[in-house]
Amino acid sequence: MIELHNIEKVYKKNDQTIRAVDGVNVSIDKGAIYGVIGFSGAGKSTLLRCVNLIERPTSGEVKLDGEDLTQLPKSKLRKERRRIGMIFQHFNLLESKTVYQNVAFPLLLDGKKGKQVEGKVKELLEFVGLADQAEKYPEELSGGQKQRVGIARALVRSPEVLLCDEATSALDPQTTDSILDLLRQIREEYHITILMITHEMQVIREICDRVAVMEDGKVIEEGTVFDIFSSPTHQTTKNFVSSVMNDKIPESILQALDSTRHVYRVTFLREQASEPILYRAATQHHVEVNVLYGQITQLQGEPFGSLIVEFIGGEKEIFKALHSIQQSVTVKEVTRDAS
């Protein structure tokens, strides 16, 4: 388990003070895939680098299975750091070394030799799908292949934690998907805890269990991916969520609204999405329900989504239908200026 308690990182530049990380508290369960999202400058990279103490926090505790890494003497810290692997946006490979040599490098630094090194490197090149590329040089590889080398190198010391610094940001969408699949496999086969920072909400949606949203060095919202996506509270989180959920009502629908129409956003969560709630209310109260826009999608394997629906019928009947729907799902009126 990783616990970050009150992490602060302050940079002093000339007479300027920059609070890059400002009192962050985060707990990450063993085996979880935990995402940190935020815009550029939010403090994500600094926070990530505080976890393996590449950056020493100005104050706060970084606990790995209960042990505060900030309190360890240098020699012990060096040892503990081997429990934490890291991959980078721009891969950070040694260009003059082959794929095999890049992956073997951390073991050679540890003084390991011969079969011990060979066995581990081969196992990992197999695992990341590059067994036949071992003698190539980084410049001969695609971005996705380079990241696979980075991943194999990060795993070669058998870490318990993998830190991912914008690991898919330099990759195209298809390659991103294949790297995310590989990260999933790493969790499943090696039971590694993964902490990733990204500015792409799609990445969080695809792979993370929990997410923290950072702004100005602080965590402004934290929770399961399902909860954050289905009911974001902070405006920044809402913006991130709408960037991938496609839930903004098209202008053509909004412009056609007037005070005679009864249009509502009906939000479905989990099992509500599979129940005929609208159909039941419509037939029971003799109104028509017309879906104008929306989608039901899957989040962490659970249905979630919202539909923009128009109720057509008598005022009283519509009121009753709405009342019965509201017993099980969230219903919000849609007006021309408030989507």
Ligand SMILES: Nc1ncnc2c1ncn2[C@@H]1O[C@H](COP(=O)(O)OP(=O)(O)OP(=O)(O)O)[C@@H](O)[C@H]1O
């Ligand atoms: N070594 C440094 N010295 C001074 N200021 C720094 C240093 N590193 C980061 N900062 C500042 O700290 C703040 C947070 O930077 P950080 O790189 O952690 O943000 P980020 O969310 O990772 O953004 P990006 O995705 O652009 O890297 C920024 O204002 C940045 O300029």
